Amino acid sequence: MADQSTDRHPLFIPLVLLGGLIFGFGLAYSHMARPEVVLNFLQFEDFGLLFVMFGGAAVTGVSFLLAPRVLDRAPLTGDRFERRLKSFDRNVLVGGGIFGVGWGLSGICPGAAYASLGIGNVAILWALGGMFLGAYLQGWWRSQTSRADPAPAGAD
Numbered sequence: 001m002a003d004q005s006t007d008r009h010p011l012f013i014p015l016v017l018l019g020g021l022i023f024g025f026g027l028a029y030s031h032m033a034r035p036e037v038v039l040n041f042l043q044f045e046d047f048g049l050l051f052v053m054f055g056g057a058a059v060t061g062v063s064f065l066l067a068p069r070v071l072d073r074a075p076l077t078g079d080r081f082e083r084r085l086k087s088f089d090r091n092v093l094v095g096g097g098i099f100g101v102g103w104g105l106s107g108i109c110p111g112a113a114y115a116s117l118g119i120g121n122v123a124i125l126w127a128l129g130g131m132f133l134g135a136y137l138q139g140w141w142r143s144q145t146s147r148a149d150p151a152p153a154g155a156d
Helices: 012-029 035-042 048-070 090-106 110-118 124-148
Strands: none
Touching: 012 110, 035 048, 035 090, 090 124, 110 124
16 A cells, blocks of 8 residues: 555645645634533533534535536545445444543543633643543554454454
8 A cells, every 4th residue: 555645646735734724713703612611512501602503514515515526536636436334333423431530531522622722721631541542452452452362353
């Protein structure tokens, strides 16, 4: 398999950075980078997050619907457009539940955590550190269990 970094369009990284800047600005502008706003949503007191998520899902949905019909390949990577179906299994259910507990306890999810850091919420570094540590521990745990169980793992 070829190194993907050499196959990418030269504008790939700058456009990913631009997309991240737009994403972070949108989260901060809509106040979703503030944990108290997210916690108010989770307590059914403020439904603004629902509209922000719907806006993002609508733009993404239209893009995923139209891009394969208009373009033969992805403009920056040259990859063919194809659907990647993830089966709904026990790992998705348990992982989603664990994510939800973490989201409820911290009041922040990963994208909003970075945006929150950008608006000066330095205390969010604890949540970011916890996310990295949790992801690392899950990867370590998965590597340990895959060595003990020679059966093939499910699709990731």
